[in-house]
Amino acid sequence: MCTGIIGVGVLVSAPAVAAPATPSSTASAVGTELSGKTVFLDPGHQGGAHSENLQRQVNDGRGGTKNCQTTGMTTLDGVPEHTINWKVSELVRSSLESLGATVKTSRADDTGWGGCVDDRARAAGESGADVAVSIHADSTSTTTDADKHGFHLIVPTLPIPSAAADAAQSEGGRSASTLMRDSYVRAGFEPANYAGVENGIQERSDVAGPALTTVPLVFVEMGNGSNPDDAALLESSDGQLKHAIAISTGIIDYLLGSDTAEASSAGPATTTAAAPAGAKTTDITVPTATAPSTERSAVEGRSALSGLLESVSPSVESFGVDGLRGLVTPDNVSSVSTFARGLLKQILADR
Structure with a gap:
């Protein structure tokens, strides 16, 4: 889905040493909202060539x-x-x-x-x-399990022996x-709706990652690969993008916090971008660029920047990933925010 978007460069020579990821020539940073922030991404498990x-x-x-x-796990249609x-x-x-943002990752590819x-x-x-x-997907059966579905976040039972x-x-x-x-x-x-998950959160004492990690960790189980509906989203390009947007906005909200009351009440302006060629007549509404507040409120919450990213999701659902190409044509490029335009260009590069 994203071949050619990002180059190699994560763990160098040993898994325990992380190095910054190096963007390819097709992907250049277009914003500075997360400058100075570092995120570590752990795509769970490993490829078969090891x-x-x-x-x-351990x-x-x-x-x-x-x-x-x-x-x-492996999904119903055999996707690992x-x-x-x-x-x-x-x-x-x-x-x-x-x-x-600076992004470091736990593995360099999907083979090794x-x-x-x-x-x-x-x-x-x-x-x-x-x-x-840490990005994962769950499974409750080696066959179809239509009754159990949904995402959840794993958090560790406290206290953890390591003080850090x-x-x-x-x-x-x-x-x-x-x-x-x-x-x-x-x-x-x-x-x-299974495994004791309450409001999307599951507390566990048997998962080693959270008990060993000395920086704040989010452990995402995106869905149940045994459930037909969940599996369809996990397997498809459109579904994977929808998950990626949800994960990205959650990260942004944590890193930036909520905007001040004044900034939030004003809200971002919106413009209407033309629908992709061949799509339905429904227009795509995309917020114009709005600088997020530099202040952090006492209570963490949604930031205007994450709201901007989420505005891409309805377009994905309406037109699919390939249909989003219509958002970055020369005719309508000025009506799309700098951030959304840059993100879409990277997502669509060399697909």
Whole structure:
């Protein structure tokens, strides 16, 4: 989906050492709203071209051990989770880099190795990221399970033995996870109705990543690959983009916080961009560029910038990813915000 958007450059020589991702010539930052912010993305699991022992025991962060890694689930139509995670992560990376953020990741591609769970947690901590996001998809059966559906965020049972991890996850991690949950709900996703999930949040003590990560961590389970509706979104380009927008807006809300009352009440102006050729007559409404407030309110919440990104979602649902090409034609380019235009160009580059 995003071949050619972003070049290689994540973990260099060892999974525990993260390096900044290097954009390709087709993807240049078009904004500065997230300049100075660093995000660590962990597309869960790994490709099949590796010889690592997944059963090797590693530190679980709570005084015990667990398997180095798992293979991940496979959707009803045979799409491996690691590929879904990778494609969504690359789209998230594109959107954040288009705003000037530095993005580091746990693996360089969707073929090789990305590290054990403890390696990835260590890399996240050593990256100095403002927030880390581990991107996964769930499964409840090897066959169709139409009754269980929805997304959820995994948060660790507190306290965590590591004081640094406990501080990171009890404060920033919980806040970031809640904002990500809210972003998913706004995007039209339903919280999971299984496994003890409450309002999109599932508390667990058996997941090593959150117990080992010393920067705020968001652990996303995008949906249930055993459920036909969830699987359809996870497998499709349009669905992956919808997930990526929800994840990106959750990250932006955490990094920027809500705007001041004055900025929020004013709201962004909107313009109407022409619909893509061959599409229905419904127009696409896109907010014009509005600088987000530099102040941070006492209560974290939705930022104007995340609202701008979310404005792309209705167009995805109406016209599909390929239909969005109509938003970046010479005739209507001036009516689309600088940010939205840059993001769309990166998403569509070399598809």
